[in-house]
Amino acid sequence: MRVSLCVLLPFVFFAQTAQYTKDIEVVKVGVIFFNNELELVRAFDTAIRDINELELDVRLEPLKHFVSEDDSLTLQEFACELIDNGVAAIFGPSAKASSDIVEVICNTTGIPHLQFDWHEENFYIHTRNHKLTVNVAPAENMLATAFLDILHMKQLDWKSFTIVYENSRSLGRMELIFGWRQVHKAGIKLWHFNRGDDYRILWKLVSSTREKNVVLDCPADIITEVLNASIYYNMTGQFNQWFLTSLDTHTSTIRSLNSRQFIAKMVAVRVRAYMPPPVHDEADVF
Structure with a gap:
């Protein structure tokens, strides 16, 4: 359910990308899960499959990484690796994350960042470091x-x-x-x-x-x-x-x-x- 909702915004983004850049057939999207989030993985895979079955000029290619909840260093490495691989956006990690390093990296590099569950709100930090982060969970x-x-x-x-x-x-x-x-x-x-x-x-x-x-x-x-x-x-x-x-x-x-x-x-x-x-x-x- 959560992931299905979060796909709505990037779907519009990718559809618009397809309209203006007809030569792009595959759009890579990065996603970071924690090791015990198997239900989220299945929901995400289902959402990607449903979109790819639509008659669009764009096909989404997910690049998935898995990390433990307390491993901020690996979280940072995965975010940088996904950006190096040319992803159009990064999903996750969930609110279990102990660090906002993914948001900061996306904000610095200009990569859209999508969250799909409820995070504790901090408007000062959001203004400073999270300008490219969109959380589709209800505020x-x-x-x-x-x-x-x-x-x-x-x-x-x-x-x-x-x-x-x-x-x-x-x-x-x-x-x-x-x-x-x-x-x-x-x-x-x-x-x-x-x-x-x-x-x-x-x-x-x-x-x-x-x-x-x-x-x-x-x-x-x-x-x-x-x-x-x-x-x-x-x-x-x-x-x-x-x-x-x-x-x-x-x-x-x-x-x-x-x-x-x-x-x-x-x-x-x-x-x-x-x-x-x-x-x-x-x-x-x-």
Whole structure:
């Protein structure tokens, strides 16, 4: 999903290149993945294949490199190598990167740089070093507005709720919610957990507050496991409501939880192409 979205902008760029330089038949594009991002690799390969199957004057030739998350030196070497090989743009790496060296190199050399997932925003650094970087993932302020709009929906009408989050960086997407409801004063309660924790302990603490409404912010690959642990503490009954903030929830195995034990109301979000009413309502079925 993320990579499919990020292809839209470079696709326009390459199509325009083909229109003005008819002698170019193959356009090289560089991409840098971390070693454990196999799902991203498959999604990227699918997107490239779909574009190459279109009747265009341009064929994309991906040059892929793989690197460990803590290897900034190799990241720099790969970026330089891709540019030396004549790539038209570089995709990645993902937000797991501990360095912005790829952005800096692309900015210095004039090579477009495409990001496809959410990065923590720093406007000063962006202005200085990231002029040629485009992130096609929704901006933090856009997500903050969208999340607040969802909680304003009459179908929810939450007077109080608990935000359960796995990464403190995600709280930036909640800033408008914090302005709407006070924290810890019959409004918002916050609970933090780490990947790999015993999630039953988390839900035991949350359920002790008799909370019925939960905003869950965690990666899609652990959503099912985290939710499953809440069943033991009566967090999934007919009077419970959940808002799942991961844009990749639809890629998880959450549907496997559909049972008599799990009858809570679930609200989730995803990014899709705009479909104007009356084809789909703004608050569409997930």
